[in-house]
Amino acid sequence: MLLVISGVAMLYESWIGHALIVLISLLLIIYALATGAMLKGRIKRKPGNIFRLHRRSGIYFGAFILGSFTYGLLMSLQHGEPILVSIHGKLGLIIVLIVILQVIPSLVLKNRASYRGLHKMMGYSLAPILFIDASWGLYNGVATGTKSSLVLLHSISGGLAALALVWIFLEILYATDKSLARARIASYLAAFLVAAGCWIAGGYNYLTAYGSQVKPVILTGPHPWVHEIVMEAKEHIFVFLPVIFFALSITLYIFDRDAFLGEAKSRRALMMVASLALFMVLLIFLMGAIISNAGKTGTEV
Amino acid sequence: MKESATFITSASITIFLTGCIIITHDLSAGFRQSLAELTGHHWISVSIITLILFVLSSGLLLGSKSVRKSLRVYDAGLWSTALMAVTLLMILGILAELTARFLME
Incomplete structure (x- = not known):
């Protein structure tokens, strides 16, 4: 170790x-x-x-x-x-x-x-x-001068949403009598964090600050592909995320407790959706880290 | 209770259609411009269209038993696999389109 x-x-x-x-x-x-x-x-x-x-x-x-x-x-x-x-x-x-x-x-x-x-x-x-x-x-890791409380909120919401997804994943994988109720709470929390913290706060920052402060720095820096490919992809792929979270939350809400406990196939289906959401959160985190790094490198040039 | 995979089905349809809109608006400057004119920014338009598509497709599936039956909405396994496949395909499609455009420029 x-x-x-x-x-x-x-x-x-x-x-x-x-x-x-x-x-x-x-x-x-x-x-x-x-x-x-x-x-x-x-x-x-x-x-x-x-x-x-x-x-x-x-x-x-x-x-x-x-x-x-x-x-x-x-x-x-x-x-x-x-x-x-x-x-x-x-x-x-x-x-x-x-x-x-x-x-x-x-x-x-x-x-x-x-x-x-x-x-x-x-x-x-x-x-x-x-x-x-x-x-x-x-x-x-975000470049000085482009930091704001919105970027921080965006990052923390993503981290906590990932934690809530792990919670949902464990409740589904090792289900007991009260697992569905707890998975529902975790999914509402995750959907709120993704919609308010990641989507709205992140979107507002993208529309008001990114284009004028970070984008020009990345485009004139050594890695312009980071904006052209990574950021352009992130801003669009991100739109899928709230849909997946809403679908997971509503599905858990309408799910029958007996079916949840009794049908391994249904639990596998829910786990697949939760895994997809977690994968996307981690992918977006990675993209965010690449963009922050390119912004920082751009300001140092 | 409505079939439990209704909203997973609806998410699959929404992501497929939104992915197609995103790829098309990256390929066509005119379409991108018209999306920007809708709300002031193309990203806001795409976000609002995504929400509307999700609500509409969910409403359609909840309201029509025949649509649910023909789409096999009762099969949660099928639709969760479809959601995963559609989402990954759309992510790859968007990345491939942006990479190709960057390399060509």
């Missing part, structure tokens, strides 16, 4: 390494949350020693978060930037503190019964904080 962190750090002596370690941390927290939910019976338990898997994924997640935080601090020092001044850095510190409070008592305490409530609460709050911080990190 430490070898993986060191390997990534040595391979990418830049923010890409920090981002890669965060990406692995995001996958690990999803795994830790899923196994935690299985232990409590909130989602269907899969065979095997779930407690061991939960503990192991929690420890790995803690190590990666610590690695990512240290990496971020080192990169800030290397670039001569002040440390722990930005909100991204402060959120990172909060995440590290929560992780310490999550992992250490769980390993040290012999009687964990009294600690379980707090452990559960911190575990569930950690996921949105981590997704917000990761989205904030992506926003930090």
Whole structure:
């Protein structure tokens, strides 16, 4: 595990390494949350020693978060930037503190019964904080002068919508009696985030700021194809996303609970739609990162 | 209860038609101009048309049992696969069209 962190750090002596370690941390927290939910019976338990898997994924997640935080601090020092001044850095510190409070008592305490409530609460709050911080990190990559609260809202909404989709995915994959009700809540949240935060806020920023501030910089920079292909594709592909989210939300709303629990084929169909939505959110995130990078490169030329 | 895949079917139809509109407006300057004249910006027009298409196709499917039957709307597996295929095809189509245009310029 430490070898993986060191390997990534040595391979990418830049923010890409920090981002890669965060990406692995995001996958690990999803795994830790899923196994935690299985232990409590909130989602269907899969065979095997779930407690061991939960503990192991929690420890790995803690190590990666610590690695990512240290990496971020080192990169800030290397670039001569002040440390722990930005909100991204402060959120990172909060995440590290929560992780310490999550992992250490769980390993040290012999009687964990009294600690379980707090452990559960911190575990569930950690996921949105981590997704917000990761989205904030992506926003930090946007060129200075073109940053705005709308771009930040656009990025954070996308991150939280991705988290809500993972939630829906887990509820469908390991369905129990209350899974459909929870999947519905997650889908309403995701549809709202995509429509208001991503579509309207992102669209408004595209119409009012992108064309006058970022587009000319990219077109005169070393990568004009980023606007001509990536941005042009993103602005249009994006229109599909709310339709898919609305369809998923309404389908979950009208879905019969017995059919949801009894028909594996129907659940597979819902999972396919949720996977498509998640794929599109991640694709749009990647496109956003490429556009931000081209904007930054353009201003440096 | 209406067939549960009604809105997935409607999303597939909407994305197919919107994808065709997007590709056409990238190929035809006149069509792009007329879309821009509708609301002031072609992107806003495409967004509004997408919403209208989704509402209309959902309404049509909910209102007509024969349309639902002929399109096999009861088959959630079929329509979720169709939604995935149509969306990926449209994404590839848009990317291919934009790449070809960039290379030609």
